[in-house]
Amino acid sequence: MATQLDYYEILEVTRTVSADELKKSYRKLAMKYHPDRNPGDEQAEAKFKEINQAYDVLKDEQKRAAYDRFGHAAFEGGGGGPGGFDFNGFGGGGLGDIFEQMFGDMMGGRRGGRARTGNDIQTHVTITLEEAFSGVKKDVKVITRVACESCHGTGSNDGAAGVDVCPSCHGAGKVRAQQGFFVVERPCPTCHGSGKTVKDPCKSCHGAGTVEKERTVGVQIPAGIEDGTRIRLSGEGEAGQGVPAGDLYVQISVSEHSIFQRDGANVYCRVPLRMGQAALGTEIEVPVIDGNRAKVKIPAGTQTGEHFRLRGKGFSVLRSSARGDMYIQVTVETPQHLNKRQRELLEEFEKEAGENVKGSPEHSGFFARVRDFFENKS
Ligand SMILES: [Zn+2]
Numbered sequence: 001m002a003t004q005l006d007y008y009e010i011l012e013v014t015r016t017v018s019a020d021e022l023k024k025s026y027r028k029l030a031m032k033y034h035p036d037r038n039p040g041d042e043q044a045e046a047k048f049k050e051i052n053q054a055y056d057v058l059k060d061e062q063k064r065a066a067y068d069r070f071g072h073a074a075f076e077g078g079g080g081g082p083g084g085f086d087f088n089g090f091g092g093g094g095l096g097d098i099f100e101q102m103f104g105d106m107m108g109g110r111r112g113g114r115a116r117t118g119n120d121i122q123t124h125v126t127i128t129l130e131e132a133f134s135g136v137k138k139d140v141k142v143i144t145r146v147a148c149e150s151c152h153g154t155g156s157n158d159g160a161a162g163v164d165v166c167p168s169c170h171g172a173g174k175v176r177a178q179q180g181f182f183v184v185e186r187p188c189p190t191c192h193g194s195g196k197t198v199k200d201p202c203k204s205c206h207g208a209g210t211v212e213k214e215r216t217v218g219v220q221i222p223a224g225i226e227d228g229t230r231i232r233l234s235g236e237g238e239a240g241q242g243v244p245a246g247d248l249y250v251q252i253s254v255s256e257h258s259i260f261q262r263d264g265a266n267v268y269c270r271v272p273l274r275m276g277q278a279a280l281g282t283e284i285e286v287p288v289i290d291g292n293r294a295k296v297k298i299p300a301g302t303q304t305g306e307h308f309r310l311r312g313k314g315f316s317v318l319r320s321s322a323r324g325d326m327y328i329q330v331t332v333e334t335p336q337h338l339n340k341r342q343r344e345l346l347e348e349f350e351k352e353a354g355e356n357v358k359g360s361p362e363h364s365g366f367f368a369r370v371r372d373f374f375e376n377k378s
């Protein structure tokens with residue numbers, strides 16, 4: 001699969017297609033290219049596979065969301081056996097944590113089913129739209145429990161030798177108790193769930209093996225990240241007593257921008273035009289999210305709300321060199337606070353405009369409808 005067609009194109013639907021319509025289109029195409037109907041036709045067979053692959057992703061809300069955000073990159077490294085996708089195949093590899101976080105639940109929890117770890121930590125970072133565009137490294141401060149240095153995390157003054165298996169729970173950390181008809185499990189009251197007892201507890205951590213500490217963690221935020229994405233930093237959470245540290249989750253917020261609005265990989269920018277510029281046509285210079293400027297030709301007779309596309313001047317697509325587009329939406333402004341000369345010119349212009357019916361495309365149609373409206377009333 002060197003080049004891949006867009007999944008929406010494969011299924012001949014738009015990006016905003018509803019689940020029902022998607023299914024309908026899929027069925028129609030699957031029927032058309034089904035191998036039973038096209039015996040020996042290799043092209044039809046390939047097409048059939050492609051359709052199924054695309055539908056496998058788009059029919060699933062989570063996968064579709066990932067595809068919308070990251071494109072095919074979201075699924076690279078998968079097994080891709082016949083009939084579609086091995087969704088478990090992407091572990092390790094380039095996609096990393098964001099992806100794992102998105103699909104962790106779906107795939108039945110954590111990688112490797114770790115038995116116990118220290119607690120996970122959640123934190124939050126706000127970045128600017130420019131930083132989201134270029135990617136940025138942010139230092140986040142987290143208050144976390146780390147292994148106690150005095151006792152090397154054992155909780156004991158005598159080091160590991162002073163730690164015994166808890167006699168009450170035999171190291172399980174949990175005890176069972178009868179409660180009415182039920183047997184319930186609760187944390188062991190002797191060892192508070194650690195499964196161990198310490199004869200001579202460490203003074204710094206009172207036997208816990210961990211102490212609270214503020215830590216600074218460098219978070220590499222990739223270019224193209226979207227508002228609300230969570231990044232997981234494996235092992236950067238709280239230290240556990242004798243178990244691996246938990247994870248750190250960093251929620252990324254992208255603050256609003258004074259010029260640009262973002263939608264996926266596309267960037268929108270509203271630009272005001274003077275009435276004369278719009279009527280006569282002009283060339284304007286607009287800012288681009290990458291810090292450069294671009295020139296846009298505005299043709300004569302441009303109306304409010306018209307869009308101009310600047311291909312490839314949009315947002316970077318996550319973990320890819322591709323870029324979305326930038327759309328300039330123009331608003332034609334009515335001049336205010338006219339000086340004497342402007343007023344004279346416009347008054348003259350108005351006289352002329354009344355005779356030039358083609359000059360105002362909406363105008364003549366609208367007043368024709370108004371005439372009809374009153375004629376039908378009488
Ligand atoms: Zn200690």
Ligand SMILES: [Zn+2]
Binds near residue numbers: 167168170189190194
């Ligand atoms: Zn115990």
